[in-house]
Amino acid sequence: MRVVYSGRGCEITENDGIYQISWEEGIFGKTVQYEISQENAERAMRSDDDAYAVAIFAETGSWPSSEEEKLEEARNLIRKLPKLLLKNPDNRKLFSPEELEELLKKSSRGE
Secondary structure, three states: OEEEEOOOOEEEEEEEEEEEEEEOOOOOOOEEEEOOOOHHHHHHHOOOHHHHHHHHHHHOOOOOOOOHHHHHHHHHHHHHHOOHHHHHHHHHHHHHHHHHHHHHHHOOOOO
């Protein structure tokens, strides 16, 4: 086994074409290790954001949400629960004026 990369909070190793990413987590610094593809190993070495994304994917099997996906998830939640617009007025900037007006009407009707 050889260390291919060490940095950005993780270490990537390769052994007979099998790549693994590892990092320490928890208060005791326990090392966790996951197998990854060569493509993801190369991606993790490009930037802090890419290393984080590969680590999340290795651990959960899902890529982290993009900023736009996070905003859309927030919009969908508020569409279901428009009273959130009253509790946190900052949420209003997530919507067009037309949609905001409709959501505010729903929230005032208790929907």
